[in-house]
Amino acid sequence: MYTEYTPGKLHLVLQVGCLSALEVTRLSVRFRLLTGTYILQVNRSRFNQYAIDPVCPNCKDADETVGHFLLQCPALKHVRGPVMCEIWNILNSIGATTNIYSPTLLVQALIDWSTIVPYQPRLREKQGALEFLVRRLIFLHTEK
Numbered sequence: 001m002y003t004e005y006t007p008g009k010l011h012l013v014l015q016v017g018c019l020s021a022l023e024v025t026r027l028s029v030r031f032r033l034l035t036g037t038y039i040l041q042v043n044r045s046r047f048n049q050y051a052i053d054p055v056c057p058n059c060k061d062a063d064e065t066v067g068h069f070l071l072q073c074p075a076l077k078h079v080r081g082p083v084m085c086e087i088w089n090i091l092n093s094i095g096a097t098t099n100i101y102s103p104t105l106l107v108q109a110l111i112d113w114s115t116i117v118p119y120q121p122r123l124r125e126k127q128g129a130l131e132f133l134v135r136r137l138i139f140l141h142t143e144k
């Protein structure tokens, strides 16, 4: 996926506002993931001189990567399932699931859905619902 960013133009994901204090809290995690500055165990272990285990602290089954915590962590499965179902329903309702044919593309779409959801005023309500759910999904990781 390729996204063209225009200086001075607000990113589509950021055009969705926050309606509560909880959403503001979720937003900081959301921004760090969007900008690639969210620190996971894999990053800690790679850039630390001390022995740090890259394994997911939630399940201790696999390395903690973005793909793992968004889609695969078994410790988050019960809370992730309903949110992913709602996300998929929204993407499907606007025909955006046809471009998602691998887990990697799904992770990219979750991090930045603007790459697969076109900017159209008629989709604004669905974009807002989608962004709310993505923020919730990402924040599940920190709530555990």
Ligand SMILES: [Zn+2]
Residues within 6 Å of the ligand: 056, 057, 058, 059, 060, 061, 062, 068, 069, 072, 073, 074, 075
């Ligand atoms: Zn895990």
